Structures are given as C-alpha cells and as structure tokens.
Amino acid sequence: MKFIKERLEYLFTSTKGLVLVAISLISLVTAIWGTLSGPMVEWGVRDLTVRLLGMKLDPFFREGRIIMLYHTIAMAVIAIEVYLMTSIIPMKRRYKLAINATVTVGYLSSLIFGLGFAYFGRNWILHGLFLFGLSLMFFTxxxxxxxxxxxxxxxxxxxxxxxxxxxGVDLERVAFFTMVVATLGSSLFGAVAGAYFGNGFETFLAENTVRFAHKTPLQLGIIGHLHIMLTLIAVAITLIVGRWLDFKGIYHKIAMPLMIFGTIVITIGVWMVVPFELIAHMIIYVGSTFIMLAALMLVIYGWRKLIKDRLNELGIEKAGFWKGLKALLHDPLKFGALWQMVFMNFTVSGVGIFMAIKLDEIFRIWPWREERVTLTGHWHVLAALIATIILMYYADMVGLKGKIRQWFGWILLIGSDVAFAGATIYSLKRLFVKAYYQEPVVSKIFLAMDIGLAAVLVILALLLLWRLFDLFKGEGVWKREKENPEVEVPRTSKEVLSE
Amino acid sequence: MRRILIITLAIASLMLWGCVRQPEKWTHEEIKYIDTGVDPNTWVLIPAGEFFGGQFRNLRHLRKLNYDYEIMVTDVTNAQYAKYLNEALAAGKIKIENHQVKGFYPGEEYTGFRHERKIGPGYYLYYPLGEHGTRIKFDGKTFTVDKGFENHPVTMVTWFGARGYCLYYGWRLPTEAEWEKAARGTEDFRAYPWGNEITPHHANYDLSNKEIRKVLGVNHGITTPVGFFNGKKYGEFQTVNAVSPYGLYDMAGNVWQWVADKHERMTDRFMKGGSWMDYDIYLRIWAYNSALPYNYYINVGFRCVRDVKKETPQEENPSGENVEK
Structure with a gap:
C-alpha cells in the first residue's frame, strides 16, 4: 500500500510527476489514435485497434470525434504548461495547489470522458463530464x-x-498574465460557438468552410478560436522556455513589451474576425509580427548564451565560427528548443505568409482538397513543434546527461524536423510536381515522414519506459524528484528573488 | 552523431531524387481493357420525393425534390466524351485553340467579392489536349481514346467541358441535391451509396489502389472502368456490388463528379463522390470538393441528368424551414 501511495503522491503532487503523467497520457493517446489514420490504415492496424478496443467509428460523427480528440490532447498540453508555470513563476502556495488540482481533474475529465464519448459510445453522461472537464480548465x-x-x-x-x-512591475509576469487572460477570453469565444454546434452535434471542421463565400458568425468564431488557442499555447511555451534559459538583458527588455503588445493585438485581431473579417487579418499580421520578433529576441539571446556558457566551460576566451558553432550545438535540448522556433518559420509562418500572398494565384487554382491539406498541415506541424519543445524541456528537467542527452536530443530534433519538413513539402507538392507524377514523390515524402516520426516515437517510448521501470525502484529518479518536486529555474532561485 | 547526419542526408537526397523525375512531354498510355458488363449509356429514373441531404440526421435536413429526373447510371466515359468532341467539332459547337478544346459559355454574375473571378461570355477550356494525364488525343481530324481507357470515366475535363457535354445532348449537370438524392435514395440515411461500411472492395479509393493496380497491370493509382464495383471478380480481386439504392455505380470513389450549382459570390464549382486518390472520408455522400470551372484534374469527371417532365425544377423543404441549395 505504501508502495502505491508514495508513487501516487509523486505522480500527482509534484510538478515533475504531474508533467510525467500528462506526457505519458498524451503519448498513449497519440500512439493509439495514430493508428487510425495514415499508413496504419493500409497496414490493417486501424482495424485491429478498433476491434481490440471496441471503438465505434461511425462515419457520420468523424468531425465531432476529431474535434473532441483535438480538445483532449490540447487540454493535456495546456495542463503541462500550467504545471510548469505554477512551478517556475513565483506565486502563493495555496494558489499553486488549487491550480494544479483543478487543472489535473479538468484535463483528466476532458481526456477520459471526451475520448470515451467520441470513440466508445455516445453516452450523454460522458459528454457532460467532458464539458465538466473543459469548465474546470476554464476555472483553472x-x-x-x-x-x-x-x-x-x-x-x-x-x-x-x-x-x-x-x-518594478515584472514585464515577463505581465506577458504571462496577458497570455492567460487572452486564453480565457478566446476559450469563451470558442465555447459560445461550440455550444451551438455541439448541441445537436452538427459539428464541422473549420478547414471545410474555407472557400465558402458566406460564413456564419458562429463558423467564424470557431475558425478564430482554433487559431488563437494554438497561438496562445505557442506564446506560453515561448515564455516558459525563456524562464528555462534565464532570458534576461537587453533582448529580454525588448522582447517582453513586444510579446505583451503582440499577444493583445493578435487576440483582438482574431476576435475581430467575427464582426470585421476583412480587416481582422491585417491586425493579426501586426500582432504576429510582434510575437515573432519577441521569439527572435529569445533565440538570439539563447544561442549567444549557449555558445558563451560552453566556451566558458571549456575555458576558451575567443573562438572562431566553427568553435562557436560546435559550442552552440553542444546541447541539443536547449539548442533544439530554440531551433524549433526558427524552424517553425519555414514550416508554419513562412507557408502561411506564402499562402496569403499567393492565395488567388496558386492555392485557389488547386482543388479545395489540396488547399485543405496545406491548411491542416501547417497547424498540425505547429502543434507538434510545440510538443517537441515541451519534450526537450522535460528531458532537461529529468536530468538527461552525457551521451543519452545527446542521442535523445538529436534524434528528437532531427526526427521531428524531417517529419515536419516532409509534411510541409507534401502539403505544397503541387508547386513542383504535376498530379499525374505525384505518387513516387508522395511515397518518398511519406517514407521520410514515417522514419522521422518513428524515430521520435521510439525515443519518446524509451524515455517513458525508463520512467515507468524507474517507478518500481525503491530509490529511483522518482524518489529524488519527489523530494525535489519543483522545476528549478534561475529566476526563482533565492538569489534572484532576494535581490 | 555522424550516422544520424548520414541518414538525414540520405533521406533528403531520396526526396530530392523523387521530386525531379517529371517528363516534359506527355506520352499517352495503353492498358488492359476490362469489360465490366455495365452499359454506360443506361439511365435510371429518380422519382420525386423526400430525402435526407447532408451529414446530419435531423429533420431540418429533410429535403424534397418535387419532380422526376433521370441520371446516368455511370460516369461519362472517355469513349462517350471523345464521341461528343467529334460530333461537336463537326457541328461547330467547339473549337480547338492552342491544344485546348474550347466551348462557349454565356458568362455569369460577378459581384467582385473576395476571391471571386470574372467569368464573362466567351470561349472557355473544355479539355486540354496533350496534357499529362489525358486519355483522349486529337490527330488533327478525330478525337480517339487511348487503348484500354475507353470505358474509364473521362477526367481532365473542366466544369465548362462537363456542362458542354450535357447541354449538347439536351441534358444538364445534376444539382448537388439531385446528386445526393440519387446517391442516397429515400429509404434511409446512409454514409455511402451502398450503406455505412466501406472496404477496398466497395470502391476505387486510396485503400483499394494496391489491388486495382494488380488488376489493371499498372504501377500507379488510376481510374477503374465505370461499373467496376459490381460484384464481379477480376483476377483475384473480388468486388462488392456497390450500387446506390437506385442502381447507380461509382457514386463514391473513382472520380469526383462536377455538379451544376453556382453559389452566390463564388466562382468555384463543387464536386461530389470522392476519387481514387482520396481517403474514405471524402467518399461519404455529403463530402465535397471544389475548384474553378476552367480547371481540370486527373481525378475529376461527371455524369449528366435529364428532365422527365418539362416542369421547373424546384426544391422544397417539407419541414418548412429555408434550406440553402
């Protein structure tokens, strides 16, 4: 009994344990639900999963199922970000406890009952508990x-x-606060429309309406909601990474006002999509430019710091380009988290800007089905990039060192980037290959994507299996983490706080 | 670490290698002819009546077509379209300009709305000659079909070209509602024309490609002859008789089918049914695709409808609420 109690205490009361539970659940859901699409269908794995788990894949409710799946995974990701925030940002202990408890029940309810409703039987109680979970997330x-x-x-x-x-107001704290308030408003923005479409289950995927000349305000609400929520999740992880790397100095002073202003502007821009769709995009562009500039400041600061720290470690005072580069690449986890933000510009922002500029000239010449691939592709890539950044931080948090850190970091970084680059090329394939000849190209891209994703999933599975087996040890890593449950960042150290 | 770099470079090279192989000039293909036993000249009567439109089982979506009409049992084939091109060329109804078959279109209302294109009266592309993926060629006098593709659905035909074909014979393209009623019938609410389950034996779509290649002796995804999924066995491949309640073939998979509807402030025209390139989700009755009316694709074809009585087609919604058509 004590054995179980101790472990449960670790998993559900320490920040590191809570993050581990959420990552494990997301991985499990991704692994299982990943078998329902892509090459797994062709290999017959989908049928096996459906039979084994007793899933009900009614073709009428696919859109609703997908929406619930996205929400369940998003809630778990938000929970991880909340755990990290309550640990790395100073706040009263009673708040921290209340927030962590609420968010845990919230995301678990929405995940368990949401997936239960969507895939295992349309039971109203399950749907109610899913909504209960979402409500708790809002309360969090x-x-x-x-x-x-x-x-x-x-x-x-x-x-x-x-x-x-x-x-003396801490602008980084203001940036976090702004992001949280913007998220609250934006979730309501989606909830209003969701309540209408969800009641009666007349659900739709936003990308399916992209070419309609007339969209209802509620449809526009859904489109705005999904875009702003993902953006704000990205803003949150950028701020969290800033804490991790002890973002400070002149770049910090430039970045924080940009981030605050950008978050406010982009949120207003997205909300404006409903009443003033035509000008909303211009506002969104302005907001996103500020946010991306803030992220750029973090990347510049972070990479300079990585080089400097490593050269100091090696006792090198002056270094040329190659030595500097070697120092930069020394830590794949910290370098990788920042690199993914840069890479995002090629696979998400770049594609988005290109689409906006060439929409009528190129993308609207393609059949809608092809445009849809590009639309869904770019935001799936953004979501997955955020996930890899979280994993990099987590790997650092659990103390991966030496060669294991190198292998884990580089496989995660290269594997995911090969997959995301593949997804981007696939979504833009019509630019360089005629439909008739696309098959060999697509097969090769899929092969690259599958190899990349498999590498990421294998390395992640190994990490989680290690953590699982570790739980059976009396004096495992979990024990150390239980005794030292918080995520340590320099800004919350006694030295800085007592300044 | 070096190994990871080598693997990455190898993958990148593979991808680049795959991207550059694309011949400049189109070489027409020949394949094995397969007789499905289904006559593409057959029509079927769709009687007036109620039907469920769209995805949701809700009375709001109960529609009614108050007129009878007939619809082609299969998509229009390459042979049928080539015959039409020959007849229409002889009759001066189409012209050939810069390797493109063109026909007249009277134009349509233009409101200047975002993304809307101006389509004035004039000659528009029906069918591109010599374009990669075409199955009909022109020797300067006559249009002929590549061997083996005679009974495959015509593809690479624009919405104008599809409309032109139907009008030439006094028919028309189906509206979305007519298409859905013909696909679903009135008896029940179903996802696919034959029911709610789909397997590679029901239709030509992404999952059945592998087996179909073997049957047709090709190494790439391709259309199947119209009426292919009729319960027959082709070599080792057993098909299901996947007809709609009215006996229509290929209402899901094989090729997308242009429908007539012109939506307000939109230039795009819609297509229904999904194709050999698509996942099963696109084969559901309510699924759609859309494209500009002067564009053509390797997986888009059409079929026609004809009026039985000379009444103005009118759609009603028995629940009394407005229904957008």
Missing part, C-alpha cells in the same frame, strides 16, 4: 490569472537585468 485559467496578478508588489522586480516598469 481564472485562478491562474489571479495568482499571476503582476501588480502585486510581492513580485516586483528589482534586478536591472530583467524587463520591468519604473515602479
């Missing part, structure tokens, strides 16, 4: 906003290294 956001209130003098910053106002 409210608590988090209260806990993060930046104008609480207790959290004022005195150190000149970090962005703050004259009076």
């Amino acid at each position: 956001g409210l608590l988090l906003a209260v806990a993060l209130w930046p104008w609480n003098k207790e959290y004022y910053v005195r150190s000149p290294e970090y962005a703050h106002t004259k009076s």
Whole structure:
C-alpha cells in the first residue's frame, strides 16, 4: 500500500510527476489514435485497434470525434504548461495547489470522458463530464490569472537585468498574465460557438468552410478560436522556455513589451474576425509580427548564451565560427528548443505568409482538397513543434546527461524536423510536381515522414519506459524528484528573488 | 552523431531524387481493357420525393425534390466524351485553340467579392489536349481514346467541358441535391451509396489502389472502368456490388463528379463522390470538393441528368424551414 501511495503522491503532487503523467497520457493517446489514420490504415492496424478496443467509428460523427480528440490532447498540453508555470513563476502556495488540482481533474475529465464519448459510445453522461472537464480548465485559467496578478508588489522586480516598469512591475509576469487572460477570453469565444454546434452535434471542421463565400458568425468564431488557442499555447511555451534559459538583458527588455503588445493585438485581431473579417487579418499580421520578433529576441539571446556558457566551460576566451558553432550545438535540448522556433518559420509562418500572398494565384487554382491539406498541415506541424519543445524541456528537467542527452536530443530534433519538413513539402507538392507524377514523390515524402516520426516515437517510448521501470525502484529518479518536486529555474532561485 | 547526419542526408537526397523525375512531354498510355458488363449509356429514373441531404440526421435536413429526373447510371466515359468532341467539332459547337478544346459559355454574375473571378461570355477550356494525364488525343481530324481507357470515366475535363457535354445532348449537370438524392435514395440515411461500411472492395479509393493496380497491370493509382464495383471478380480481386439504392455505380470513389450549382459570390464549382486518390472520408455522400470551372484534374469527371417532365425544377423543404441549395 505504501508502495502505491508514495508513487501516487509523486505522480500527482509534484510538478515533475504531474508533467510525467500528462506526457505519458498524451503519448498513449497519440500512439493509439495514430493508428487510425495514415499508413496504419493500409497496414490493417486501424482495424485491429478498433476491434481490440471496441471503438465505434461511425462515419457520420468523424468531425465531432476529431474535434473532441483535438480538445483532449490540447487540454493535456495546456495542463503541462500550467504545471510548469505554477512551478517556475513565483506565486502563493495555496494558489499553486488549487491550480494544479483543478487543472489535473479538468484535463483528466476532458481526456477520459471526451475520448470515451467520441470513440466508445455516445453516452450523454460522458459528454457532460467532458464539458465538466473543459469548465474546470476554464476555472483553472481564472485562478491562474489571479495568482499571476503582476501588480502585486510581492513580485516586483528589482534586478536591472530583467524587463520591468519604473515602479518594478515584472514585464515577463505581465506577458504571462496577458497570455492567460487572452486564453480565457478566446476559450469563451470558442465555447459560445461550440455550444451551438455541439448541441445537436452538427459539428464541422473549420478547414471545410474555407472557400465558402458566406460564413456564419458562429463558423467564424470557431475558425478564430482554433487559431488563437494554438497561438496562445505557442506564446506560453515561448515564455516558459525563456524562464528555462534565464532570458534576461537587453533582448529580454525588448522582447517582453513586444510579446505583451503582440499577444493583445493578435487576440483582438482574431476576435475581430467575427464582426470585421476583412480587416481582422491585417491586425493579426501586426500582432504576429510582434510575437515573432519577441521569439527572435529569445533565440538570439539563447544561442549567444549557449555558445558563451560552453566556451566558458571549456575555458576558451575567443573562438572562431566553427568553435562557436560546435559550442552552440553542444546541447541539443536547449539548442533544439530554440531551433524549433526558427524552424517553425519555414514550416508554419513562412507557408502561411506564402499562402496569403499567393492565395488567388496558386492555392485557389488547386482543388479545395489540396488547399485543405496545406491548411491542416501547417497547424498540425505547429502543434507538434510545440510538443517537441515541451519534450526537450522535460528531458532537461529529468536530468538527461552525457551521451543519452545527446542521442535523445538529436534524434528528437532531427526526427521531428524531417517529419515536419516532409509534411510541409507534401502539403505544397503541387508547386513542383504535376498530379499525374505525384505518387513516387508522395511515397518518398511519406517514407521520410514515417522514419522521422518513428524515430521520435521510439525515443519518446524509451524515455517513458525508463520512467515507468524507474517507478518500481525503491530509490529511483522518482524518489529524488519527489523530494525535489519543483522545476528549478534561475529566476526563482533565492538569489534572484532576494535581490 | 555522424550516422544520424548520414541518414538525414540520405533521406533528403531520396526526396530530392523523387521530386525531379517529371517528363516534359506527355506520352499517352495503353492498358488492359476490362469489360465490366455495365452499359454506360443506361439511365435510371429518380422519382420525386423526400430525402435526407447532408451529414446530419435531423429533420431540418429533410429535403424534397418535387419532380422526376433521370441520371446516368455511370460516369461519362472517355469513349462517350471523345464521341461528343467529334460530333461537336463537326457541328461547330467547339473549337480547338492552342491544344485546348474550347466551348462557349454565356458568362455569369460577378459581384467582385473576395476571391471571386470574372467569368464573362466567351470561349472557355473544355479539355486540354496533350496534357499529362489525358486519355483522349486529337490527330488533327478525330478525337480517339487511348487503348484500354475507353470505358474509364473521362477526367481532365473542366466544369465548362462537363456542362458542354450535357447541354449538347439536351441534358444538364445534376444539382448537388439531385446528386445526393440519387446517391442516397429515400429509404434511409446512409454514409455511402451502398450503406455505412466501406472496404477496398466497395470502391476505387486510396485503400483499394494496391489491388486495382494488380488488376489493371499498372504501377500507379488510376481510374477503374465505370461499373467496376459490381460484384464481379477480376483476377483475384473480388468486388462488392456497390450500387446506390437506385442502381447507380461509382457514386463514391473513382472520380469526383462536377455538379451544376453556382453559389452566390463564388466562382468555384463543387464536386461530389470522392476519387481514387482520396481517403474514405471524402467518399461519404455529403463530402465535397471544389475548384474553378476552367480547371481540370486527373481525378475529376461527371455524369449528366435529364428532365422527365418539362416542369421547373424546384426544391422544397417539407419541414418548412429555408434550406440553402
């Protein structure tokens, strides 16, 4: 009994344990639900999964199922970001406990009952519990906003290294707070439309309406909701990575106002999609430019820091290009987290801008089916990039060192980037290959994507299996993490806080 | 570490290698002719009546067509389209310009809405000659079909070309509602023309490609002869008699089918049924695709309908609510 109690205590009360549970559940859902599409269908794995688990894949409800699946995974990802925030941002202990407890019940309810409803039987109780989970997630956001209130003098910053106002308000905290408030509003934005479409289950996927000349305000609401939520999840992870790498100095001072302003502008822009669709995009472009500039500041700072730290470690005072590059690539986890933000510009922002510029000239010449592939492709890639950044941070958090750290980091980075580059090329294939000749190209791209994804999944499975077996050890890593449950970042260290 | 780099480079090279192999000039193909026993000149009567349109089982989506019409049992084949091109060329109804078959279209309303294209009166592309993927060729006098493709659905035909064919014979393209009623019938609410289950033996789509290649002796995805999925066994490949309640073939898979509807402030025309290139989700009765009316694709064809009585086609919604057509 004590054996189980101790482990459950670790898994559900420590930040590191909570993150592990959420990552494990997302991995499990991804592994199982990943068999329902792509090459797995051709190999007959889908049928096996459906039979084994007793899934019900009614063709009428596919859109509804997909929407619930996206929500369940998104809730777990949000939960991870919340756990990390409550650990790396100073806040009152009672808030931290309440937030972590609420978000845990929230995401678990939405994940378990949401998938239960969507894939195992359309039972109204399950649907109600799914909504209960989503409501708790919203309530978590409210608590988090209260806990993060930046104008609480207790959290004022005195150190000149970090962005703050004259009076000492921590601008990074403001950025977190802004992101949380924007998320709350944006979730309501989706909830209103979702309540209409969900009631009666007349669901639709936003990409299916992209060419309709007339979209209802509620349809526009859904389109806006999914875009802004993913954007805000990306903003959150960027800020979290900033904490991880102890983002400070001049770049921090430039980045934080940009991030705050960008978050506000892009959120307003997306909300404006409903009443003023035509000008909303211009506002969104402005907001996203600010956010991307803020992320660029973090990347510049982070890479310079990685080089500097490594050269200091080696005792090298002056280094040329190659030595600098070697130092930069020394830590695939920290380098990788920032690289993914750069890579995102090629596979997401770049594609998006290109689409916007050439929409009528190229993409609207393609059949809608092809445009749809590009649309769904770019945001799946963004979601997956965020997931890899979380995994890199987690791998660092659990203390992967030496060769294991190198192998894990590089396989995760190269595997995912090969897959995402493949997905991007696939979605844009019509630019360079005629439909009649696409098959060999597509097969090769799929092969590359499958190899990349398989590499990521294998390395992730190994990490999780290690953590699973570790739980059976008396004095395993879990024990150390239980005794030291918080994620350590320099900004929450005693030295900085007592400044 | 070096190994990872080598693997990455190898994958990148493979991908690049795959991307560059694309011949400049189209070489027409020949394949084995397969007789399905289905006559593409057959029509079937769709009687007036109610039917469920779209995806959702809800009275709001109960529609009614208050007129009878007839629809082709199969998609229009290459042979039928080549015959039409020969007849229409002789009759001066089409012209050939820069390797393109063109026909007249009277134009349509243009509101200047975002992404809308101006389609004024004039000659528009029906069928591109010598384009990669075409199965009909022109020797300067006559249109002929590549050997083996005679009873395959015509593809690479634009919406204008599909409309032109139907009008030439006094027929027309089906509206979306007419197409859905013909695919689903009135008896029940189903996802596919034959029911709610789909296997590679029901239709020509992504999952059945592998088996179909063996039957047709080709190494790439391809259309199947019209009426292929009729319960017959072709070599080792057993098909299901996957007809709609009215006995229509290929209402799911093989090729997308242009439908007539012109939606307000949109230039795109819609297609129904899914194709050999698509996943099963696109084969569901309510699924759609859309494209500009002057574009052509290797997986898009059509079939026609004809009026039985000379009444103005009118769609009603028995529930009394407005239904967007």
